[in-house]
Amino acid sequence: MKLFVSDNIQFNDLRQVLKVLVKVKAMEKNIKLSEAYLNLVLDFHFYGTSKDTYQLHIDKSIKDKAHFKSIATIDNAKSYLKKVGVMDSSTTISPDFLPAISLEDACYLNLKIFYDKENE
Numbered sequence: 001m002k003l004f005v006s007d008n009i010q011f012n013d014l015r016q017v018l019k020v021l022v023k024v025k026a027m028e029k030n031i032k033l034s035e036a037y038l039n040l041v042l043d044f045h046f047y048g049t050s051k052d053t054y055q056l057h058i059d060k061s062i063k064d065k066a067h068f069k070s071i072a073t074i075d076n077a078k079s080y081l082k083k084v085g086v087m088d089s090s091t092t093i094s095p096d097f098l099p100a101i102s103l104e105d106a107c108y109l110n111l112k113i114f115y116d117k118e119n120e
Helices: 014-028 035-047 051-060 071-083
Strands: 002-009 109-116
Touching: 014 035, 014 109, 035 051, 035 071, 051 071
Parallel strands: none
Antiparallel strands: 002 109
């Protein structure tokens, strides 16, 4: 018997929806991304890869440990993101991971799980 579960999950923050999207896309490609990487991907996507974005990300690390704490660690993370294909270039997140979404857009997550139930 084939079954499926469908659920709509509501997040109050666009960043939370996009973190789930990036995490699932990364898992699909067998790429491991921590919360700090997910936050950096979103910061790069929304604010670019300028030194101002680096400073914004570092400033967030004071209150939230899921952020990188120095320019050197951000540079290392950026190199990793390019190496595994999350970034297309040194300035752009790949559209395979994030579509062209802005902070003003509304997004919803719709989850569908299909599975086979044997012996029924």
